[in-house]
Amino acid sequence: MGEGGVGDRPRVSSLKPRLLLGPGPSHVPARVREAMARPTLGHLDPQFLALMDDVAQRLRALFGTVNRVTFPVSGTGSAGMEAALANVLEPGDTAIVGVAGAFGQRLSEMVTRMGARAVRVEAEWGRIVEPGALLEALGQHPEARLLAVVHAETSTGMRQPLEELGAALRGGETLFVVDAVTSLGGIPVEADGIGIDICYAGTQKCLSVPPGLAPITFSERALKRVRRRTRPVQSWYLDVTLIERYWGGERLYHHTAPINLMYALHEALVMVEEEGLENRFCRHNTVGIELHRALEERGFTLLAQEGYRLPQLTAVKLPGGREEAALRARLLDDYGIEIGGGLGPFKGTLWRIGLMGASCTRANVRRFLRATDELMGGGSG
Amino acid sequence: MGEGGVGDRPRVSSLKPRLLLGPGPSHVPARVREAMARPTLGHLDPQFLALMDDVAQRLRALFGTVNRVTFPVSGTGSAGMEAALANVLEPGDTAIVGVAGAFGQRLSEMVTRMGARAVRVEAEWGRIVEPGALLEALGQHPEARLLAVVHAETSTGMRQPLEELGAALRGGETLFVVDAVTSLGGIPVEADGIGIDICYAGTQKCLSVPPGLAPITFSERALKRVRRRTRPVQSWYLDVTLIERYWGGERLYHHTAPINLMYALHEALVMVEEEGLENRFCRHNTVGIELHRALEERGFTLLAQEGYRLPQLTAVKLPGGREEAALRARLLDDYGIEIGGGLGPFKGTLWRIGLMGASCTRANVRRFLRATDELMGGGSG
Numbered sequence: 001m002g003e004g005g006v007g008d009r010p011r012v013s014s015l016k017p018r019l020l021l022g023p024g025p026s027h028v029p030a031r032v033r034e035a036m037a038r039p040t041l042g043h044l045d046p047q048f049l050a051l052m053d054d055v056a057q058r059l060r061a062l063f064g065t066v067n068r069v070t071f072p073v074s075g076t077g078s079a080g081m082e083a084a085l086a087n088v089l090e091p092g093d094t095a096i097v098g099v100a101g102a103f104g105q106r107l108s109e110m111v112t113r114m115g116a117r118a119v120r121v122e123a124e125w126g127r128i129v130e131p132g133a134l135l136e137a138l139g140q141h142p143e144a145r146l147l148a149v150v151h152a153e154t155s156t157g158m159r160q161p162l163e164e165l166g167a168a169l170r171g172g173e174t175l176f177v178v179d180a181v182t183s184l185g186g187i188p189v190e191a192d193g194i195g196i197d198i199c200y201a202g203t204q205k206c207l208s209v210p211p212g213l214a215p216i217t218f219s220e221r222a223l224k225r226v227r228r229r230t231r232p233v234q235s236w237y238l239d240v241t242l243i244e245r246y247w248g249g250e251r252l253y254h255h256t257a258p259i260n261l262m263y264a265l266h267e268a269l270v271m272v273e274e275e276g277l278e279n280r281f282c283r284h285n286t287v288g289i290e291l292h293r294a295l296e297e298r299g300f301t302l303l304a305q306e307g308y309r310l311p312q313l314t315a316v317k318l319p320g321g322r323e324e325a326a327l328r329a330r331l332l333d334d335y336g337i338e339i340g341g342g343l344g345p346f347k348g349t350l351w352r353i354g355l356m357g358a359s360c361t362r363a364n365v366r367r368f369l370r371a372t373d374e375l376m377g378g379g380s381g
Numbered sequence: 382m383g384e385g386g387v388g389d390r391p392r393v394s395s396l397k398p399r400l401l402l403g404p405g406p407s408h409v410p411a412r413v414r415e416a417m418a419r420p421t422l423g424h425l426d427p428q429f430l431a432l433m434d435d436v437a438q439r440l441r442a443l444f445g446t447v448n449r450v451t452f453p454v455s456g457t458g459s460a461g462m463e464a465a466l467a468n469v470l471e472p473g474d475t476a477i478v479g480v481a482g483a484f485g486q487r488l489s490e491m492v493t494r495m496g497a498r499a500v501r502v503e504a505e506w507g508r509i510v511e512p513g514a515l516l517e518a519l520g521q522h523p524e525a526r527l528l529a530v531v532h533a534e535t536s537t538g539m540r541q542p543l544e545e546l547g548a549a550l551r552g553g554e555t556l557f558v559v560d561a562v563t564s565l566g567g568i569p570v571e572a573d574g575i576g577i578d579i580c581y582a583g584t585q586k587c588l589s590v591p592p593g594l595a596p597i598t599f600s601e602r603a604l605k606r607v608r609r610r611t612r613p614v615q616s617w618y619l620d621v622t623l624i625e626r627y628w629g630g631e632r633l634y635h636h637t638a639p640i641n642l643m644y645a646l647h648e649a650l651v652m653v654e655e656e657g658l659e660n661r662f663c664r665h666n667t668v669g670i671e672l673h674r675a676l677e678e679r680g681f682t683l684l685a686q687e688g689y690r691l692p693q694l695t696a697v698k699l700p701g702g703r704e705e706a707a708l709r710a711r712l713l714d715d716y717g718i719e720i721g722g723g724l725g726p727f728k729g730t731l732w733r734i735g736l737m738g739a740s741c742t743r744a745n746v747r748r749f750l751r752a753t754d755e756l757m758g759g760g761s762g
Contacts, residue, residue, distance in 0.1 A: 010428070015420070033421075035394070036641065037414040042401060082617060234496075234615050259591055260414070
């Protein structure tokens with residue numbers, strides 16, 4: 001081995017950095033990457049266990065919860081979604097799912113795969129799922145094991161209102177499940193305040209940690225449901241009753257935790273604390289709104305319903321129905337800026353611009369706008 | 382936030398490195414950690430896609446396969462195990478599982494959770510599962526969808542022989558599934574040569590990459606089975622038909638790949654190529670046997686059956702029935718050396734010493750033996 005052609009093969013050291021302004025991953029600060037590169041420890045080393053406890057404590061602050069069972073799932077945001085559903089659903093159960101984009105869709109598909117029945121309450125992509133419509137479905141399906149919505153729909157830039165749902169579900173038998181993959185650390189989540197039973201997120205969005213972990217939290221009510229299952233969770237890997245024996249006092253080996261990603265998450269959570277949660281939300285809000293205005297001034301159309309727009313993820317249709325893919329490719333190739341395209345029905349007609357975590361700065365907005373102006377002005381439009 | 386007590390909380394920068402000689406994670410070379418710390422790219426960036434292709438190509442060489450569908454699952458080794466089973470099993474199916482340790486046990490438990498029936502062929506921990514006994518079970522259960530064994534049983538240090546099983550299963554209807562979590566990169570695997578249909582591994586063992594990825598490969602025969610399923614794979618996250626649309630030419634977004642862990646894996650695979658696979662196997666074999674001999678000279682008893690001992694993972698009973706936990710804690714605290722304890726029936730009576738990947742050097746063996754001699758000599762034994 002070693003001879004011939006190896007020079008043509010890619011090497012990590014030759015990768016050109018980009019400005020990440022897509023739907024995730026977001027820019028990972030050098031400090032977080034340096035923490036991640038520290039020597040690997042064993043998953044039962046007392047030093048690592050202490051770090052895990054601190055990660056859990058910091059995640060509780062971020063989720064706005066006192067839930068004992070709060071930890072990062074060893075997988076990406078979608079693994080968090082699967083863990084949220086798989087632990088509480090059994091075949092034959094009913095789940096009410098709000099669907100107004102690709103991630104509501106994904107929730108619904110996972111429910112079905114688990115042998116449960118998904119009652120889909122749909123809305124046009126870009127609009128919120130009306131809480132009234134979700135509660136009406138609950139009235140028709142009082143047996144529903146859970147009601148799930150996507151807080152920050154990454155495919156459309158829509159922020160789903162949660163308060164009314166949380167209040168209505170509190171004290172009942174139906175669990176409130178919230179996908180906070182793109183919201184956690186960018187806009188307030190407040191799991192306990194709202195009454196969320198299971199909430200999960202991703203690390204590569206507003207936390208600016210490389211992808212590979214999915215913070216999740218389970219309320220006592222949710223755990224009671226897990227303990228009352230008639231059969232074990234289908235997924236051994238995601239079974240919270242096994243994972244909590246490792247994260248809790250018992251420290252029973254379950255699977256090897258992704259040690260170095262945990263370092264990265266810890267350092268990012270320290271940075272969240274240093275900035276202050278309120279300051280962080282304010283930064284996302286201010287910079288995001290600035291982008292919204294600037295795009296509207298340039299003739300772009302925001303997809304998300306007014307009043308429910310995420311500052312950290314902006315989905316826009318291009319002015320004059322311009323084709324997006326070629327322009328987006330030039331943004332990447334000529335300017336080193338990554339943004340996202342549309343998903344599902346909006347493939348080819350939408351840009352998705354993320355201002356998440358460390359990517360969320362006014363300087364980045366200016367750099368993106370300058371590049372866009374040059375491209376749009378110099379093009380055929 | 383920021384005031385009071387933060388000084389007492391753990392920080393990644395304060396973690397003391399250890400010499401990792403346990404059952405994994407193994408020592409991660411600085412070069413791999415530096416690659417991991419390179420700026421994060423998007424999961425659809427052409428540069429990253431080229432790197433993925435190269436990771437797949439290098440994994441094929443390592444698995445000894447030409448299988449098109451070869452990639453790292455976005456989770457640890459146990460996620461690889463779950464992916465291997467979940468994609469081919471449906472409720473009501475039969476699976477024959479060799480059980481002679483904790484990981485055979487885990488295979489069997491996962492099968493059951495999926496609603497399939499596990500026909501367990503057991504052996505005493507430390508001994509191999511006799512191929513004849515497995516094939517006899519197959520004779521009694523010709524309908525079996527798969528036959529699964531653990532190539533390198535991390536709980537006992539036993540190497541399961543595969544050749545006879547592979548030959549017997551070739552051309553039949555029963556798939557051959559092999560857990561190579563602790564073998565890949567340390568001893569030969571040769572998936573195609575042996576006739577393995579699904580083989581999975583972990584990165585934190587003989588590849589010396591931080592935990593969080595599980596390389597896996599599916600034969601065309603296994604994929605045919607997946608396509609003939611009557612219902613979708615229970616796990617959306619692990620569904621190979623969805624994942625291959627991202628890893629294959631289509632590049633359809635499924636979930637966000639763990640970008641930086643992939644950098645680490647790529648760099649480690651380059652290092653495997655630089656060393657040469659044969660040299661690597663030879664190193665593991667030589668150093669491992671040296672440890673076996675040195676331990677036997679000191680009165681330790683090897684758990685694994687003679688002729689079937691893994692060089693990369695050695696399980697030993699302590700001389701004179703000495704209690705292991707306190708000594709192991711002193712190895713960690715006073716000498717900075719991590720080794721593992723026993724699992725299941727061997728909790729409290731076994732040491733497990735890993736010489737995997739970058740941890741596998743004669744210098745490390747000497748350092749471990751010096752420390753052990755001091756501890757054992759100075760103790761009550």
